[in-house]
Amino acid sequence: MDNRFGEMQIFLAVSQSGSLAGAARALRLTPSAVSRALARLEARLGVQLIARTTRALSLTAEGEIYRARVTGLIAEVDEVERGFGGASDVPRGPLRVNSSVPFGTQCLLPILPRFLMRHPAVRVNLALADELVDLVEARADIAIRIGPLRDTGLKAKKLGRSGMALVASPGYLSERGTPTHPRDLARHTCLQFSFRRAMDTWPFRIDGALVQRPVEGAFLGNSGEVVRLMAVAGGGIARLGRFHVAADLAAGRLVEVLEDYNPGDHEDIHALYVGHQRLASRIRAFLDFLEADLRLP
Numbered sequence: 001m002d003n004r005f006g007e008m009q010i011f012l013a014v015s016q017s018g019s020l021a022g023a024a025r026a027l028r029l030t031p032s033a034v035s036r037a038l039a040r041l042e043a044r045l046g047v048q049l050i051a052r053t054t055r056a057l058s059l060t061a062e063g064e065i066y067r068a069r070v071t072g073l074i075a076e077v078d079e080v081e082r083g084f085g086g087a088s089d090v091p092r093g094p095l096r097v098n099s100s101v102p103f104g105t106q107c108l109l110p111i112l113p114r115f116l117m118r119h120p121a122v123r124v125n126l127a128l129a130d131e132l133v134d135l136v137e138a139r140a141d142i143a144i145r146i147g148p149l150r151d152t153g154l155k156a157k158k159l160g161r162s163g164m165a166l167v168a169s170p171g172y173l174s175e176r177g178t179p180t181h182p183r184d185l186a187r188h189t190c191l192q193f194s195f196r197r198a199m200d201t202w203p204f205r206i207d208g209a210l211v212q213r214p215v216e217g218a219f220l221g222n223s224g225e226v227v228r229l230m231a232v233a234g235g236g237i238a239r240l241g242r243f244h245v246a247a248d249l250a251a252g253r254l255v256e257v258l259e260d261y262n263p264g265d266h267e268d269i270h271a272l273y274v275g276h277q278r279l280a281s282r283i284r285a286f287l288d289f290l291e292a293d294l295r296l297p
Contacts, residue, residue: 007041008070010034014050015059015067068274075280091285092121099144102224102244103269104128107294108144115289122282130223141283143272146241154272157287160296161266162243166202167254172234179237182206182213182261189236190215191227202239204261241267246297269296 013023014034024031042049049063059067099108104126112124127140149156179185182204190202192215201212217236221227224244231238231245232253248254271287273279279287 003037004044005074007037008074010037011041011049012067012070012074014038014057015063018057020057072274090121091119091282093280093282094123094125095142095282095286096125096127096140097142097144097286098127098129098140100130100146100224101128102130102228102241103144103146105225106247107243107296111293114293115286118289119282119285122285130225141273141280142286145270145272147267149268149270149272154274156270156272157291159269159271159290159294161268162241162296163262163264163266164239165242165245165249165259165262166237166239166257167231167245167249168237168257169232169234169254170252172231172236173255173257175234179257182211182258185213185215185237188217189219190217191230191236191238192217192220193224193227194220194222203263203265204258205263206261210263242297243269 010023010027010029013026014020017023017026020031020034020038023029024034027034038050045062045066047062048060049066051058051060051063097108105128108126112126116122116124144159145156146162176188177184179188182202185202192200200214200216202215204211204213219230219235221230224240227238228240228244228248230236231240232248237257245254249256271290273283273287
C-alpha cells in the first residue's frame with residue numbers, strides 16, 4: 001500500500017527530533033520501522049534527505065527543501081480534516097515565533113498573554129535572537145524582521161514602522177553636556193554597532209538638507225539591546241528605534257537629543273512566513289492578532 005503521507009510524517013518527526021529513536025517514540029513506532037520508511041522515501045525521490053553519522057542526523061540541502069514543502073502540505077491536510085470535525089477555525093498546536101531581542105521584549109511579550117488567553121489551544125514557542133535566522137532551519141512559523149527585507153521568497157505582512165531617535169541618559173548629559181547641533185557630536189561618545197548594520201555616520205536634517213555626520217565612540221555593541229543598556233548606564237549617545245526606547249523615554253531613563261535635526265527616517269517591521277495557499281489557523285490567528293493588537297511608538 002502507498003503510504004506517502006505517513007512517510008512524510010515520519011520524515012518530519014525525524015527532522016524535529018534529530019534522531020530515529022526520538023521520532024520512533026513520538027510516533028509510537030520502532031526505530032527499524034522509522035528507518036525503513038525513510039529508506040523507501042529517499043529511494044522513491046531519488047535523493048538523500050538525511051545525512052547519517054555515528055553520532056547524529058542532519059538534513060541535506062534536499063532535505064531542507066523537502067521539509068519546507070511537506071510542512072505546509074501536512075498543515076493543509078490537518079486543516080481539511082479538522083474542518084470535517086467542526087473545528088477548522090479553532091487555532092491549535094505549536095506556534096514557533098522568532099524575533100529580535102528588542103522587539104520581542106518591548107513589543108511582543110507585553111501583548112502575548114492576550115493572544116494565549118484568546119487561543120488556549122495554541123502553544124507559543126518564542127525565540128529571541130538578534131542574528132537573522134532562516135525560517136526553515138530554525139523551524140519557525142513566523143519571524144519578525146526590522147529594516148529592509150531580502151528577497152527570500154517568503155510571504156511578508158507589514159506590521160508597521162518605527163522612527164529613529166538619538167537618546168542619552170540624564171546622567172551622561174549632566175556630565176558631558178547636551179548637544180545642540182549635530183557638529184557637537186564630535187566631542188561626545190556615540191554608541192555604535194559591531195555587526196553588519198554598523199555605520200560610521202548618522203543622518204540629520206540640517207537647513208532642509210539630509211546630511212550624514214561622522215560619529216565616533218569607544219564602545220561597540222553587537223545588538224540593539226546591548227547599545228540601549230549602555231546608553232541607560234550613561235555610556236554615551238545612541239541612535240535606536242523608538243519602539244526600543246519608548247519605555248525608557250517615558251520613565252526618564254533616557255531623553256531624546258537633537259530632535260530638531262531628526263531626519264524622520266523609519267524602519268519597516270514585517271512578519272515573515274512560508275506562504276501556502278491555506279495557512280494553518282494558528283499562523284493566521286497570530287498574524288491577525290499582531291495586526292490588531294500591536295502598537296508601535
